[in-house]
Amino acid sequence: MTAPYSPVFGDEWERDGPDISMVDLGQDDTEHDLSERQTLSHARNSSYSQPDERSSRQLLRNGSTTSTDPPTYYEDSPTEYTSQLSPDVVEVKSGLREGEGLRRRLGLSNTFPKLWHKASFTASQRTTSTFDGHFAHGKPGWWKKQMLVDRSLRTMAAFTALCALIMCIIVFTYLKDFMTRLNKNSTSVGGSHGESCHNMESRNIAVHFFINIAATLILGCSNTYQQLxxxxxxxxxxxxxxxxxxxxxxxxxxxxxxxxxxxxxxxWAAWILLISTSIPVHFLANSIIGPSFYVSMPTSIAYEQSSDNATFKATVYSGYSDSTEYYQEPYDSACWTAFRSGSYALPSDLDVLSRSWNAETLGxxxxxxxxxxxxxxASCSRFINQTTTILALNEYNHTAVSLGHSKIYGVGDRGECLLGENVKCVLKDQQTRQCRLNVRMQAAFILMGCLLIKAxxxxxxxxxxxxxxxxxxxTYGDVIVASVLDPELKIHNECLLNSGDGYRLQVQHTCHKHCxxxxxxxxxxxxxxxxxCKxxxxxxxxSDxxxxxxxxxxxxxxxxxxxxxxVTQMIILMICSLVMLGISIMLATLxxxxxQKYNSSCNNPNLLAWDSTWAATCEKGLVAYLKSAYGTWGGFNSSATIGGLTPDSIASEAMAFAISNxxxxxxxxxxxxxIYNITLISMEQEWGxxxxxxxxxxxxxxxxxxxxxSYFxxxxxxxxxxxxxxxxxxxxxxGQAISxxxxxxxDIDNGIEHSQYFVTYAVYPIFISTILMIAMTTVCWWAFTYKxxxxxxxxxxxxxxxxxxxTELTDFGQTGLQWGDLGMGLRFRHAGFSTDETTKIVPAELYC
Structure with missing residues (x-):
């Protein structure tokens, strides 16, 4: 089938050079009969000019009558208008089937002066087209000769490829550490052995802010290609x-x-591909690089003898005041390995680690x-540093000793030397907290794959x-151009029909049993x-x-x-805003x-004299007390802990990613x-x-x-x-509010490592994000009421x-288009785009 654009472009397309590659825009293999939309061939009655130096081709040449057609006529039209038609029009009209109107797109330009009551832009035949644009298609080069759409799409592709390259560099940089990691139940690796948490906090904030910007841009690029x-x-x-x-x-x-x-x-396959590679960006962007408290085992071990009469009694902690149950702190197996092998080995289970490490509380x-x-x-001197760490751990027999209604776990013995009674350890030389930025390779591998696929x-x-x-x-400007180039796209007799309104249908009906x-x-x-029934x-x-x-x-x-x-949007927005507002009010109340509790406790001298913990808390001040309980701005130094996940678990790591994102x-x-609502409003405002x-x-x-x-x-x-x-x-x-x-x-010397994730929150980001969420909901409400x-x-x-x-637009002027009244037709007034001057719409008049 010949492309409907070919008569518009003319033979000049054949002579324009090998860089032109036209496609058949008129291909239509549907079974639907479009014979009702009759269109006569569009005559070209002028010679074609030669293409200019920049390969521009006029789409509508001199004297073109393409789609400059009279309004539709019907059999019941007034006779005084029919009498004004030229003979060739009457001949064409007489050949139509009963009930069929004369098409506006017949191209009978010589009748235009007789079809309008007053002068309008269609009242005179055009002899010169003002359209000198050229069709957008690929040109040699990647930037200079390209349109904004090409530059934008290629910039997005280059940015996505750059992000994919950065991910590849990160993955391959830490790949060796990942392959040789000590904890096979975690994919979190770090290149350093820890540094000051205070010095690293600013870098952590900067990294995550950059990651959020990059993720937002990547998702925006993906949405653009989804629109394609x-x-x-x-x-x-x-x-x-x-x-x-x-x-x-x-x-x-x-x-x-x-x-x-x-x-x-x-x-659909391309759309699903883009969506499926965008979801991991949502869920993993904030987790690919994250802070970690880094705790290493002591390397210096000293031995001190005590008198034979000295007995080390384990402290027994009571449970509820009205209960007879007791429990005892588990003994540290690392102490036994330090005693037997000279190496303070990290226990295989964090539950048996000494309480001196404060492993239960994050930070x-x-x-x-x-x-x-x-x-x-007397009892233990001959066993000091006499075996290897592995054998010492084997000696740690996990014997349970009954104590009331509970038991003591983790008691190791050898002969008469018992851990907890004859041997104990005292940790010394306390260091400042150490932190490091870890790369979560599970997230890195998935993100690298997704970004590579996108790129x-x-x-x-x-x-x-x-x-x-x-x-x-x-853009809607593309639709305007397309409807001018292909007259079959013009919708006649609906010039004031609003979006979403009903329109008339033409049905060829066959009666059947449902009638x-x-x-x-x-x-x-x-x-x-x-x-x-179709x-x-x-x-x-x-059907026009x-x-x-x-x-x-x-x-x-x-x-x-x-x-x-x-309605669905409003319900979702209102629920989310109310939930966040409720959480903020609850936190503010707490x-x-x-x-109030701090002030009353710190003003009670009896409590301070009896409870050393409250005395130390009051010395730090109210701000420090509230910071430890509720956090401030987030991050690993300013967050409050909700609880911990199961240590050394891939599933816990994946759950941590989901919680963080x-x-x-x-x-x-x-x-x-x-964005959807703002986009509709922006288009509607520009359209108006x-x-x-x-x-x-x-x-x-x-x-x-x-x-x-002007913009993409x-x-x-x-x-x-x-x-x-x-x-x-x-x-x-x-990301700072909940993470x-x-x-x-x-324990590098003994090849042991443990990893545990803690869920944290911070009140300031929660308060600010709640305010922004309410503002966003307000904007959406305003968008819903926009008119x-x-x-x-x-x-x-x-x-x-x-x-x-x-319907009456045939070309594009140098100064642009304007929408307005185009004059009176046979029965109704008409409105639409024109390159000439238009008149104002007549209120309360019928337009068709």
């Missing part, structure tokens, strides 16, 4: 209008894929440089786009006839039947346009109670709702300006002086950049509204 997948092509819009009636442009909705004529499975870990082994000379996909898309004509309609009315009906529009009804949703509308400047709100979708993932879903001022359409499929490339896709930079900054900041705050921090216990005043129909991305506004 979901966008309809020019060649599919004719079929969509006939079969589906309407679709949206520029909204990045995956349901638009179902409106495609062909390639649905491939488009209170204590590192010691030396240990003093105290023993009784490869984007690079392939850009590579295949070289030398090919662009067909995806990414209750015995009177036959050719259309099935009568009551009692079934139009639901087998007995052929529906054309772009007259659908007059009254010109009213007051428009519905976005909430009315979205319908049930808006902080107030804690401050779960809040960000939920926010991302809400952020998509905000066509009625007030002359503008050039913003396009991605054509370029030239009649068009502009739907949101201008003054809206897009603040939104991205807000998103990155919100992600970072949520997981790792504690690592390492525009003007006579131009509501568009909100509707392709049908766009195609209905271009």
């Amino acid at each position: 997948v979901t966008a309809l092509k020019v060649s599919e819009m004719r079929w969509m209008l006939s079969k589906r009636g309407d679709s949206k442009v520029g909204t990045n909705s995956p349901w638009s894929i179902n409106h495609k004529q062909q390639g649905k499975k491939r488009a 209170n870990f204590t590192t010691f440089a030396s240990v003093e082994v105290q023993y009784q000379n 490869a996909y984007m690079i392939i898309i850009n590579y295949n786009a070289r030398g090919r004509t662009k067909e995806q309609c990414l 209750k009315d015995p009177t036959p009906s050719a259309t099935g529009d009568d009551i009692g006839h079934c139009q639901n 087998k007995f009804n052929i529906v054309n949703m772009a 039947l007259p659908h007059p509308s009254i010109a009213i400047k007051y428009k519905r709100s976005l909430l009315s346009n979205l319908g049930s979708t808006a 902080i107030g109670v804690a401050a 779960g809040a960000q993932f939920l926010y991302s879903l809400l952020y998509l709702l905000l 300006k066509w009625e007030l001022e002359r503008k050039k359409p913003r396009c991605t499929i054509v370029s030239g002086r009649p068009f502009q490339q 896709l739907q949101l201008p930079s003054h809206i897009l950049f603040p939104m991205m900054a807000f998103s990155a900041s919100m992600h970072w705050l949520l 997981t921090i790792e504690s690592t216990f390492v 525009r005043e003007g006579f131009a129909p509501q568009m909100y991305g509707s392709i049908r509204v766009l195609c209905a506004s271009t």
